[in-house]
Amino acid sequence: MTAVTQTAPRPAVAKRRRRDLRSRVLTPYAMLLPGIVLFLAFMAAPILYTVVLSLQTVKVEGLGLGPDSRSVVFAGLENYANSLADPEFGASVLRVFLYGLIVIPLMLGFALLFALLLDSKRSRATRFSRVAIFLPYAVPAVISSLLWGFLYLPSVSPFVFLANLLNVPVPNVLGPNLVMFAVANIAIWGGVGFNMIVIYTSLRAIPSDIYEAARIDGATEVQIAWRIKIPIVIPSLIMTALFSIIATLQVFAEPTTLRPLTNSLSTSWTPLMKVYRDAFTRNDIYSAAATSVLIAVGTFVLSFLFLRVVQRRAFGQED
Amino acid sequence: MRIAFKAGALAAVAALALTTAACSSPASTGDTDGASSDSGPVNLTYWAWAPNMDKVVDIWNKSHPDITVTVNKQDGGDAAVTKLLTAIKAGSGAPDLMQAEYQKIPTLVSAGALKDLSKLGAASTKSDFTAGAWNAVTLGSSAIYAVPQDTGPMMFYYRKDVFKKLGLKAPATWDDYAKAAEVIHKADPTQYLGTFSSGDPGWFAGLTQQAGASWWSISGQSWGVDIDSAASKKVASYWGGLVQKGVIDNDPMYTPAWNAALNDGKQVGWISAVWGPGVLAGNAGKTKGDWAAATLPQWTAGANANGNWGGSSTAVTAQSEHPQQAMQFIKWLNTDPTAVKALAQIANIYPADVHATDSALTTAPDFFSDQSDFYQVAAKASAAVQPFTYGPNVNVAYSAYTDAFAKAAQAKQQSQFLSALSSMQSTTTSDLKKSGFSVK
Known part of the structure; x- marks a missing residue:
């Protein structure tokens, strides 16, 4: 900043240029610096550390009770292989996909419906409804899961x-057949409001002369x-x-909070619950790190594919 | 000792632990024994979760101005161990003293988290404790990793008004228990004598301990895993049979539903431990005066065998810089008559010190104020506790229990209770082998 303000009139034009x-090149970097430092310290470094952990494992000798009986050794891709081969991991991924098939269409469907209703001319008490839908x-998530747990x-x-x-x-909604819906219901209840606001905001940005033109042409509200x-x-x-796909893959708080209430939720019900169990119940942060990396890569690939598939259709007019 | 809905707190701890883990590089956890021959006042931190432990420690602080102990209240046994292991891995941040449940000691020792107290004079406390409790803190070796604090001999609590109405007596054997369960459920289909809880591995371990099981063993330089022994199978198939018949409930304990069921008379019995009155008072206050306490039903009529559910010890962590002072405090806390009395009456725990029954445990807990022999029953239960060895991966076995037995309890199939047991066995064994432990 100071560099910019100091460009006061000086005799030497070449020097000023x-x-x-230099300031034009350096200033943006100086401004970016805090962001870069924070990113490196709190994003890149932990990710790198996780990757390093995921390539290690603990080896114990004999009874494992002496002070030097435990050592951390390089494990290569062993943790990854074990994670992928673990039937619990596969089952939890499959479960999360089913869960996503329930949650995402319903949540976005309700969000869109509410947004359209709020935007419609004939709606009454829109301000109250907007807050009421957004409030959950x-x-x-922990609180709402406790709340729903009592209701279940x-x-x-x-x-x-x-x-x-x-x-x-x-x-019994906490029984083995319905528990998926019980968990999904909490996510939908909590998520509709946020998505509704996003969609509603973009509805409000549409210029109203389009509607007038449509009405003159005889279109109904539904049309x-x-x-x-x-x-x-x-x-x-x-x-x-x-956002919903990413949140679905990361579902954790709801089933973890409901788990003590029922026999239907295992400690590896979702991939993140398995990571948590391996890291903090089984004290095996190395295999938990490997599973985390797998989940992160999976999330990234899925998001990328999704964008790839829909991008042309969605943003086609902007290109 | 366990609170339902602790997940939120756990998650918070986990988040904290994650941050700590991410920011610090792994360092060696080498001991610095004897680095504390310093004199002058020292401050010790103590991680504990027993209620009112700070008030017990205040008594020490008043009479020992040179060694000030500060209690840092923890959420519970699991959360505290997770935090401690993270601090050990990080190389700093561990307290001087730690309340450690017996089943966690091998895990902590294996992680190099505890100091060996045998060099600091802990052996002099041996005569204060039962052989079982002492074995749990030494793991059968010459080292002493902690000093016993409290124990949880299992006990059976039942609604004496319901038993009287149906003409039942306190069950002396498990056969009697099964019959009583059937009579009670037939008389009122909403009532159960108990529940099989997939959420409480320590409870099930205690039941198999009574039947003579010991899930781990040490022979030479190898661990043995005996979770699916004949004794455990007997217990699993017994409870599986009751669940399959539908005469006892199959939902976990410590849920809002279970709490309500105790209070409104849907659960009329509880296989628990000596610390049960506190839980009953909190959950079933309405039914005070209707309960009686007894020793556990037996497998053989006339026998006197028992298991443990809960109980903890006090340990010095590897990062403590004042192990001698810490040892002095531990010895006072767990064997001094004043301290033991305070543990019993202020912290409401059942002291492991065998002399406590005469001096500290004279009046029955408030919830059982009409049963004057409560602590005589407890002493009988305590003396009958069978030996049991915990292994270095209790956490793995316990989490395998919650998953496998949840499925079995859900299915209400006796056969699935047995397969749950063998799945625990294989999960636990393969975890040990994977880490390189020698397993026989």
């Missing part, structure tokens, strides 16, 4: 109590929504879908 050039997003457990749930009064049979609004907000839909 050189100085200008402000509840931390048959003996403390008010829903089950009411159903029993009315003699309506209620399935306007279907033919004009949705195509225009497709980029926001894609962005929210991408």
